[in-house]
Amino acid sequence: MSQSEEAFVRALGRVLLALPRVVDADMTRGGGLPLSEYKPLMYLSEAPQQQMRMSELASVCDLSLSGMTRVVNRLERQGWAQRTKCAEDGRGWNAVLTESGLARLEQDWPTHLASVRRHLLDHFGGHDLTRLTATLQRVATSDQADHA
Incomplete structure (x- = not known):
């Protein structure tokens, strides 16, 4: 694994843990779900x-x-x-x-949307989200195919 691949995998792992936590905190602040x-x-x-x-x-x-x-x-x-x-x-x-x-x-x-926008989407301005989404969907479904 290259240094840039290792950095990507580690950063993705941190995002997968941190994003739900910060979105949840935003949503529950003030009595939200x-x-x-x-x-x-x-x-x-x-x-x-x-x-x-x-x-x-x-x-x-x-x-x-x-x-x-x-x-x-x-x-x-x-x-x-x-x-x-x-x-x-x-x-x-x-x-x-x-x-x-x-x-x-x-x-x-609206609270969920604002939180996801602030913590995730705003960081991807200028990126091709359609291609990124397709790649993430392939990753998500490849796990299912591996266990079939």
């Missing part, structure tokens, strides 16, 4: 019928199923999500975004 609750609401808002299997939601949020269950339990207590049996097979559970959950997501979205 923690990132651990914002992300599931975000993914549910983008899903068909605003619902996802719990296992799929856990996967996209990079949590274990039991960890996702704890998060959805908190969201249910707030009235922002609910769980329903999967109609497809009756064995699994779906997490479903409620109207009040969507309203809460929309309330916290």
Whole structure:
């Protein structure tokens, strides 16, 4: 590994740890949603019928199923999500975004956007984000292909 490659890998590792922390701190300052609750609401808002299997939601949020269950339990207590049996097979559970959950997501979205812009996007001015995104997506999906 070259010196520049080593520096890149180390810097990326620091970003992967630091970025969620600073975004979470920005979001929770003043009573906003923690990132651990914002992300599931975000993914549910983008899903068909605003619902996802719990296992799929856990996967996209990079949590274990039991960890996702704890998060959805908190969201249910707030009235922002609910769980329903999967109609497809009756064995699994779906997490479903409620109207009040969507309203809460929309309330916290500007804070999330401002934080991500300040801590990440503003540092990439002048870079080809389309190419960078495609590269990051290839990296993310190559791990899945390696384990198939």
